Amino acid sequence: MPSLEDLVVLARVLEADVEKLVYLAVPTESDARRELKQAQAAGGKEGERQAVRLRQLLAARREARRRKALELLRPVPSLRRVPFAGDVAAGPPKLAIEQPGEYTDVLDAAVDYALVVRGDSMVGAGIEDGDTVWVRRDEAAKHGDTVVALIDGEEITVKHLVEENGHWLLRANNPYKDYPDIPLGPRDEIIGVVKWVVKAPGPPPVRPVK
Secondary structure (H helix, E strand, O other): OOOHHHHHHHHHHHOOOHHHHHHHHOOOHHHHHHHHHHHHHHOHHHHHHHHHHHHHHHHHHHHHHHHHHHHHHOOOOOOOEEEEEEEEEOOOOEOOEOOOOOEEEOOOOOOOEEEEEEOOOOHHHOOOOOOEEEEEOOOOOOOOOEEEEEEOOOEEEEEEEEEEOOEEEEEOOOOOOOOOOEEOOOOOEEEEEEEEEEOOOOOOOOOOOO
């Protein structure tokens, strides 16, 4: 069975997506994890060989998802035209990035991409469902910044970056709902700092029926 590095090479030679090759080998991630537990329980040389193979395939799947998410955030040559990279969750993290289908002009040349916010976890910071955030990709994030984070290599969310007791975490900002903090782990990364928020038009007023 190929290693993660070999899968990447094979994908390039065959002009195929790494994720497709992984999915051909492992129907679902839950099946692979179940087989991995069985192989570890079986022990012996054969069990260890199967466990190594399955760990490589699961790692390849995670890396394929990470690459798929990050490749959508590449800046375009013009600094004043940036790609819409899909939606970002302002709520529980979720798979939210879609293929960018259009670009937008920005007034600030120091931003790299735009995302449409979905959810209400950041309303206390003035970021509401349907708003567009302009994001700087390479700026070093610091305590208190509003950031776009990649969780577990595949899920994207927008939250405040907070340092408490030597630990970094993501915190929502909604005075009406209690969203739990998200501790940052070794596979999580900050992929942008929100620089501007473009408000979406509000709904029309509701008039009482006479």
